[in-house]
Amino acid sequence: MKGEDRKEEIFETAAQLFGERGYNAVSMRDLAEALGIKAASLYNHISSKQELLSTIIISVAETFTEGMNKIISSRKSVVEKLDDVIELHVRITIESSSALASLNNDWRHLKEPDLSYFLDMRESYEENFRKILKAGVKKKEVKKLNIEVMLFTILTSLRTLNQWYSKKQGVDQAELSAQMKQLLLHGIILD
Amino acid sequence: MKGEDRKEEIFETAAQLFGERGYNAVSMRDLAEALGIKAASLYNHISSKQELLSTIIISVAETFTEGMNKIISSRKSVVEKLDDVIELHVRITIESSSALASLNNDWRHLKEPDLSYFLDMRESYEENFRKILKAGVKKKEVKKLNIEVMLFTILTSLRTLNQWYSKKQGVDQAELSAQMKQLLLHGIILD
DNA sequence: GTCTATAAAATGATAGAC
DNA sequence: GTCTATCATTTTATAGAC
Numbered sequence: 227m228k229g230e231d232r233k234e235e236i237f238e239t240a241a242q243l244f245g246e247r248g249y250n251a252v253s254m255r256d257l258a259e260a261l262g263i264k265a266a267s268l269y270n271h272i273s274s275k276q277e278l279l280s281t282i283i284i285s286v287a288e289t290f291t292e293g294m295n296k297i298i299s300s301r302k303s304v305v306e307k308l309d310d311v312i313e314l315h316v317r318i319t320i321e322s323s324s325a326l327a328s329l330n331n332d333w334r335h336l337k338e339p340d341l342s343y344f345l346d347m348r349e350s351y352e353e354n355f356r357k358i359l360k361a362g363v364k365k366k367e368v369k370k371l372n373i374e375v376m377l378f379t380i381l382t383s384l385r386t387l388n389q390w391y392s393k394k395q396g397v398d399q400a401e402l403s404a405q406m407k408q409l410l411l412h413g414i415i416l417d
Numbered sequence: 418m419k420g421e422d423r424k425e426e427i428f429e430t431a432a433q434l435f436g437e438r439g440y441n442a443v444s445m446r447d448l449a450e451a452l453g454i455k456a457a458s459l460y461n462h463i464s465s466k467q468e469l470l471s472t473i474i475i476s477v478a479e480t481f482t483e484g485m486n487k488i489i490s491s492r493k494s495v496v497e498k499l500d501d502v503i504e505l506h507v508r509i510t511i512e513s514s515s516a517l518a519s520l521n522n523d524w525r526h527l528k529e530p531d532l533s534y535f536l537d538m539r540e541s542y543e544e545n546f547r548k549i550l551k552a553g554v555k556k557k558e559v560k561k562l563n564i565e566v567m568l569f570t571i572l573t574s575l576r577t578l579n580q581w582y583s584k585k586q587g588v589d590q591a592e593l594s595a596q597m598k599q600l601l602l603h604g605i606i607l608d
Numbered sequence: 609g610t611c612t613a614t615a616a617a618a619t620g621a622t623a624g625a626c
Numbered sequence: 627g628t629c630t631a632t633c634a635t636t637t638t639a640t641a642g643a644c
Binding site: 263267 | 612
């Protein structure tokens with residue numbers, strides 16, 4: 227199946243370029259050149275530029291959705307669930323850094339019906355996260371702060387981990403997870 | 418000075434559109450239409466689309482630089498300085514939400530020499546922040562965690578505050594600052 | 609599966625009338 | 627200060643030869 231290999235290669239290179247420069251700043255000529263072929267040849271493997279973006283973004287988004295669903299349905303404590311969410315993000319950041327960058331920067335350029343599908347997943351993910359935090363407050367495992375501020379702050383740090391991780395070296399996955407847990411859950415100030 | 422008013426209006430509308438859709442997804446025709454004029458008329462007030470992006474981004478970046486310089490040269494404690502940095506971000510988020518979105522999403526599309534100028538300011542800002550954290554660790558005001566992880570996590574939360582603030586209502590500036598301080602500096606877990 | 613050639617549309621920007 | 631008309635370029639995508 228050489229054809230499938232080529233297709234895979236196209237998606238990977240597209241994810242990398244979209245992640246670096248943004249969807250609109252990467253032309254089909256740019257992508258083709260990076261692959262060593264002409265732009266017209268791309269259309270023998272894919273049907274449109276939009277298909278590239280949708281496939282890249284939806285794939286990562288589904289991985290997040292599956293991960294969160296597992297966490298939600300487990301019987302762990304709230305703090306353990308929060309640990310697991312952080313680990314999920316760190317894992318995906320390291321495994322799918324480019325696709326994650328595309329998702330973060332270019333989800334706005336999805337077209338319907340993919341846009342709605344993506345937004346539904348995103349909303350559902352956030353709602354599940356919110357539920358974990360609310361349960362934590364109720365069980366007195368989590369401080370009684372504004373739920374939306376907590377949700378946003380933790381989530382945005384986790385979502386943009388890739389921006390930072392791709393630049394720095396010398397921090398491995400386990401170490402990064404541990405540091406993020408300390409920081410986001412326990413803060414940085416010594417009392 | 419009616420001309421200056423019009424120019425101001427163009428920059429504000431551009432910031433809003435760039436912030437919503439991204440620089441490359443907003444055409445000069447889109448911008449003109451939002452202002453109720455034709456695209457060609459824009460060029461009586463500005464010289465290029467690039468000028469719009471540069472002016473918008475550099476202006477906010479300079480506000481951050483000035484704010485950070487004041488904080489760095491004050492004689493406050495580390496924790497107070499961290500409080501001030503958080504307040505600086507919350508203030509700019511509320512005052513210049515659209516320009517901040519342009520900065521976050523589209524700084525990559527700046528051209529030289531503006532790109533280098535921006536990156537220098539950004540690097541200097543981060544270096545000052547790093548110094549505050551390092552001093553905190555030394556004085557035992559801040560936990561001895563990985564400096565880069567702390568820097569990244571706090572900064573990314575603050576930088577993307579606008580994404581979230583523009584959606585939600587009912588949280589005022591003082592309240593938001595207070596919540597962010599609690600969360601970023603002291604964490605969310607009850608010990 | 610890749611190429612050349614080309615269509616069809618959109619884009620940033622300019623010239624010149626009013 | 628805004629308009630119409632237009633240019634030069636770039637863009638996504640298709641047709642058809644090899």
